Amino acid sequence: MPETAIADHGLVGDLHTAALVTTDGSIDWFCCPRFDSPSVFGALLDDARGGHFRVRPVDTEYRTKQVYYPDSAVLITRFFTDDGVGEVVDFMPPEGSDATDRHRIVRMVRCVRGRMSFEIVVAPRFDYGRRQHRTYLTDNGAVFETDALTLTLHSVREPDDERLAQAQVENGDLIAFLDLTAGQLRGVVLESAAAGPPREIRVAEFQHLFDETVAFWRSWLARSTYRGRWRESVERSAITLKLMTYAPTGGLVAAPTTGLPEQIGGERNWDYRYTWVRDASFSVYALLGLGFVDEAARFGSWLGDRIRERAGGGVGPLNIMYRVDGSSELREEVLTHWAGYRGSRPVRIGNDAAEQLQLDIYGEALDSIFVAHQAGIGVPHRGWQAIREVLDWLAEHWDQPEEGIWETRGGRQPFTFGRLMSWVALDRGIRLATSSGRPGALERWARERDRIYDQVMERGWHPARGAFVQHYDTDVLDSALLLMPKVRFIAPRDPMWLSTLKEMDSELVTDSLVYRYDPEASPDGLRGSEGTFSLCTFTYVDALARAGRREDARRTFEKMLTYGNHLGLFSEEIALTGEQIGNFPQAFTHLALINAAITLDAALDA
Incomplete structure (x- = not known):
């Protein structure tokens, strides 16, 4: 049986980890106790060997629909049969800001109309299916145990109910059944690091968990200041970004998944369960744009912690990515025993790109710090000392080949985007120092900033193409440069920029969707092709709006929204068929959606 389509999932989480739930009620991706921990359920990457936690009607034909409970991260999967209507309500009660091994997946099972029999199957495969487990069945649930991790399943019932009906263990998996009639609510809670054995949970306690979780999300969302035209999409994106933020540190993972392909059957399958300096820095725009100053x-x-640590072992003061706790060990390995999503191999965990030199990260980091400074989030003395060291290093090292924003594995190049963002880093450092009276090598920083500007204008500009290009030794276009007007390197209506935008229109844009670049014209060291990048499409909307092409921007934005899934979630890319591909959901895509909506709203209002 093939893996469920990437888009046919919803996301739930507790701000420490997250789970993906299919449209037919199966949790087929869940890592515990953190986003970057080994998986417990991994059927998303191997339906036969990955493991799952399934709740769905028994032996009958059914139709399904999936929706979020309004203004929350509580997911409802509804089943429609000839005998009745039922639903599974999934959520994870939010955990606090302290790291913990305790996490709960709550699965409320309700018969809405008529009657319905549900099958519950809990089939964990610990440590990406590499570790065997022991299963113990009790009157109140079950225990799934390994030497490293134990999961406890609690049953929800009232005093007159039987124990978990017809429960049995087959090859370490639990199989049980629930027969419900209209109005009945039962279910299960799967808990890691439980304080005791399985216990009975009463329906009232169950309902209380639901009410508390909904209240948490509504209280958080109420802080949003966005009142623009696309409120539903923007707020869903905000909740999704929050779900992918590790509460103990504030680190934002690029996506909660690994190994989902950029081309079905291809090798571009990466682990995104880490915090990229680039992605997370761009999130500051989105968060502040919506009024989420605390985040x-x-x-x-x-x-600031990463800058002060100077990222030991890296190629510069910052690594490009870290684990959610801030550590930097991300050794890449291949899960050879897994088939991969629809045969897309290799399945990788870890990410060797962490050791690459990508100069643009300093621009994104300094720009986010400067934007936060303008919003009243001050930089402490030790933080400024570390920033000075970063800027001094960059002033000396910016003029060298690098791997670039897209983490190519085809050798280092003098990427224009890396130079652009090095200019941003030095420019924002100067502005930060002068606006707050901080000491620094301002003359040196300004001298190098101006050298970068002149170099980009002379060597990054390709006169024959009439466009800024990917790197100095090519005529290939790169949609990363769509950020040039946003970071104020060039005026959004400068003739050089309008010419670049026109060239991108003709080469990188297809039905409003935007490719990163042409890998055939600019080999990146990997086989195969890829889809359009949703991040780039939303950045294109931003660039169009700034260039005064408001109608083009609005049409592109509205078209792009149609490529989201039934819940408004986006993966990394869109295939030629319109199918979502790549890791899911992707933070970069959702924060770009928010930023594009804010920019476009302002342009249309004007």
Whole structure:
């Protein structure tokens, strides 16, 4: 049986980890106790060997629909049969800001109309299916145990109910059944690091967990200041970004998944369960744009810690990515025993790109710190000392080949985007120092900033193409440069920029969707092709709006929204068929959606 389509999932989480739930009620991706921990359920990457936690009607034909409970991260999967209507309500009660091994997946099972029999199957495969487990069945649930991790399943019932009906263990998996009539609510809670054995949970306690979780999300979302045209999409994106933020540190994972392909059957399958300096820095724009100052400050603290540590072992003061706790060990390995999503191999965990030199990260980091400073989030003395060291290093090292924003594995090049963002880093450092009276090598920083500007204008510009290009030794276009007007390197209506935008229109844009670049024209060291990048499409909307092409921008934005899934979630890319591919959901895509909506709203209002 093939793996469920990437888009046919919803996301639930507790701000420490997250789970993906299919449209037919199966949890087929869940890592515990953190986003970057080994998986417990991994059927998303191997339906036969990955493991799952399934709740769905028994032996009958059914139709399904999936929706979020309004203004929350509580997911409802509804089943429609000839005998009745039922639903599974999934959520994870939010955990606090302290790291913990305790996490709960709550699965409320309800018969809405008529009657319905549900099958519950809990089939864990610990440590990516590499570790055997022991299963113990009790009157109140079950225990799934390994030497490293134990999961406890609690049953929800009232005093007159039987124990978990017809429960049995087959090859370490639990199989049980629930027969419900209209109005009945039962279910199960799967808990890691439980304080005791399985216990009975009464329906009232069950309902209380639901009410508390909904209240948490509504209280958080109420802080949003966005009142623009696309409120539903923007707020869903905000909740999704929050779900992918590790509460103990404020680190934002690029996606909660690994190994989902950029081309079905291809090798571009990466682990995104880490915090990229680039992605998380761009999130500051989105968070502050929506009024979430506390979240922006939390990430600023995380970034400050990384700058002060100087990322031992890296190729510069910062690594391009870290684990959610801030550590930097991300050794890449291949899960040879897994088939991969629809045969897409290799399945990788870890990410060797962490050791690459990508100069653009310094621009994104400094820009986010400067934007936060403008919003009243100050930089402490020790933080400024570390920033000075970063800027001094960059002033000396910016003019060298690098791997670039897209983490190519085809050798280092003098990427224009890396130079652009090095200019941003030095420019924002100067502005930060002068606006707050901080000491620094301002003359040197300004001298190098101006050298970068002149170099990009002379060598990054290709006169024959009439466009800024990917790197100095090519005529290939790169949609990363769509950020040039946003970071104020060039005026959004400068003739050189309008010409670049026109060239991108003709080469990188297809039905409003945008490719990163042409890998055939600019080999990146990997076989195969890829889809359009949703991040780039939303950045294109931003660039169009700034260039005064408001109608083009609005049409592109509205078209792009149609490529989201039934819940408004986006993966990394869109295939030629319109199918979502790549890791899911992707933070970069959702924060770009928010930023594009804010920019476009302002342009249309004007």
